[in-house]
Amino acid sequence: MADIFHNFPIETTAEKVFDAVSLSEGLDKWWTKSSNASPSPGGVYTLDFGPGYIWKAIVTEYVMAEKFELEMIEADEDWRGTKIGFNLFYGQGRTNVHFYHTGWPQKNEHFKISNYCWAMYLRILKRHIEHGEWVPYEKRLMV
16 A cells, blocks of 8 residues: 655645635635535545546545545546545644545556645645635646
């Protein structure tokens, strides 16, 4: 098994970060092309990344402004069964984000590419929240 971890600060409240990672309006600003979210424990998310990449996830952890986790239930073979999560710690005017994507079956090329892509997407999340920047979906991995 292989895991991805990224820890970084965002200069805002934990509530704003939580909304950005758990609501469709938030996810579509930095990660998905579009999404349909049921933000509650056991809720199902449809995550659209373009033709052939419409995936589903279920909420496995949901603590407002503290913890949010999805388990991928319909996705690429490498992603199926993995967990994507955010632990949020607020203090001194900022939220420290502890991101993880755990349960990868192996450290293959897809794992390495996804690790890089997560760093890029999380940077866009931070820039969007702190500066109001928005990058069109098709250009997100080029900024």
